[in-house]
Amino acid sequence: MLGQIFQPVLEQMKTVCGKSMGVMNNAGTVIANVGSPIHEDIAYDAVTNHVSNGRPYVLSDYTFVSFGMRNMADYVAYIQGADADTQKQCALLAISLSNLQIHCGDKYDKTNYLKNVLLGNVLPGDIFLHSEELQINTESPRIVYIVQLQEPAEVSPQHILQNMFPDQDFVIGIDNLNVVLIKSLPNNYTQDMLIKIAKSIVETVNSELMLQIYVGMGTPTDSINDIARSYSEAQIALEIGRVFEGDKYILSYDTLGIGRLIYQLPSKLCELFLDEIFKKESINVLDDETIQTIYKFFENNLNVSETSRQLFVHRNTLVYRLDKIERLTGLDLRKFDDAVIFKVAILVNKYLHANSAKF
Numbered sequence: 001m002l003g004q005i006f007q008p009v010l011e012q013m014k015t016v017c018g019k020s021m022g023v024m025n026n027a028g029t030v031i032a033n034v035g036s037p038i039h040e041d042i043a044y045d046a047v048t049n050h051v052s053n054g055r056p057y058v059l060s061d062y063t064f065v066s067f068g069m070r071n072m073a074d075y076v077a078y079i080q081g082a083d084a085d086t087q088k089q090c091a092l093l094a095i096s097l098s099n100l101q102i103h104c105g106d107k108y109d110k111t112n113y114l115k116n117v118l119l120g121n122v123l124p125g126d127i128f129l130h131s132e133e134l135q136i137n138t139e140s141p142r143i144v145y146i147v148q149l150q151e152p153a154e155v156s157p158q159h160i161l162q163n164m165f166p167d168q169d170f171v172i173g174i175d176n177l178n179v180v181l182i183k184s185l186p187n188n189y190t191q192d193m194l195i196k197i198a199k200s201i202v203e204t205v206n207s208e209l210m211l212q213i214y215v216g217m218g219t220p221t222d223s224i225n226d227i228a229r230s231y232s233e234a235q236i237a238l239e240i241g242r243v244f245e246g247d248k249y250i251l252s253y254d255t256l257g258i259g260r261l262i263y264q265l266p267s268k269l270c271e272l273f274l275d276e277i278f279k280k281e282s283i284n285v286l287d288d289e290t291i292q293t294i295y296k297f298f299e300n301n302l303n304v305s306e307t308s309r310q311l312f313v314h315r316n317t318l319v320y321r322l323d324k325i326e327r328l329t330g331l332d333l334r335k336f337d338d339a340v341i342f343k344v345a346i347l348v349n350k351y352l353h354a355n356s357a358k359f
Contacts, residue, residue: 003031005104006097010034013096017089021079023097025135026066031075038062038078046076054094056087063087065094069101069109110134114182115172117224118144118231131224139223140168141185143194144230146216147201148238152176157205157213164204180234182227185220191254194220198250214238217252236260243354244347262347267355270348277341278329283349285328293321294333294342302339 006023011034013021020035028044030037042060049059057064063086068074077094079086113134116122122130131138147157158179161171168184183197198215205213216238218230233253241251244259262270274283286294293311297318300306308318322333331338 005100006032007034009093009096009100013089013093017079017086019080019086019089021077021090021093024076024078026068026073026075027135029135036080038080043078046078054091056090058082058087063090065090067094067098067101069111074110075101110136111170111172114170114227115174115180118172118174118180118228120228124225127225136224137168137184138225141187141189141220141222142224142227142230143183143185143220144218144227144234145181145183145198145201146174146231146234146238147179147181147205148214148216149177150212150214153209153211155209155211157209157211160205160208161201164200180231189220195250195252198252202249213249214242215250216241217250217254219253239263243350258344259347259351262344262351265348265351267352270352273348274345274352277331277345283329283345286325290321290325293318294325294346297322297333298339298343302334302336304334 003023010021010023010032014034020033020038022030022033022038024030024038024043024047026047028040028047030043039060042062046057046059046062046064049057054065054067061082062078062080063082064076064078066073066076075097077090077097079090079093113122113130114136117127128138147161149157156173156176156179158171158173161179161181165171165181165183170180170182172180172182174180181201185193194217198217201215202213205211216234216236218233218237221227221230237251237253237256240256240259240263241248243263244256245251293307296311297304297307300310304315304318304322308315311318326332329342331342333339333342
């Protein structure tokens, strides 16, 4: 833990200035100190008063200076005394400890640690222990969002996300296309709340950077041990959702439905399925108007009257189109079983086209 790394520096500083001093984390817990211990109430008060990063702050005959990585107030250095010399000494102490933190960054940087957790580079049995050492709440509800660019851009949305979610959240750059948000949630979170967060991300990034993005959502977790699972689900949501729901920019793992099953099938098996179902003609012989009619028919739960009303066509016109589909494909979409088969066939066809586009 960093407290053990900071301790020798404090001891050396005390031999120079002869004052009591220490370091506490951003929760007000002292992790290293020399001389007389600081009172818990003073430590807590100093933290809750939001000590400015790099600037001395005097409270109850103590001087405080916060420091941390990426402009975050991870720790607070303090020295007993309030005069100008003590303030300079505390500022120098914070600089020394900050450099030490950077030197040990790979091991003690929360963001870097959580990135390794997401990528599976931390053993499951070690996650809980290391998280507690870094003062990361292990039992807080969280969800993982992946913000994905369509192509590399000059500006990353990472700094926007950091400004949008500064407290209790972690923003991690994975590569030049993907930025991850590990979002802390209240205990009474709802699905609507999760979708609202995703919408705010899309709207803010679009308006500030003029970049079109996709947002993949995992499922909420109750433990730090499960955030890698939520990250994997968000990845799957982006990969599968962009195939089957390409017109949507917010893609949730919970709503992938049968697409998750189809995506795991071998391409050859999918091709055989389409050949067996459409014995008369290929699904690709259907024109755009017919395809839109089918989608609208499915949206209205196979209701002919409601579909014709929304398409602004006479009921007999819709019946004619459905008869035409039956002649071409051998499937009567007015029958539930045939409609299910056709719906699956559409998804399988999209999957095969997506696979062929990769090669």
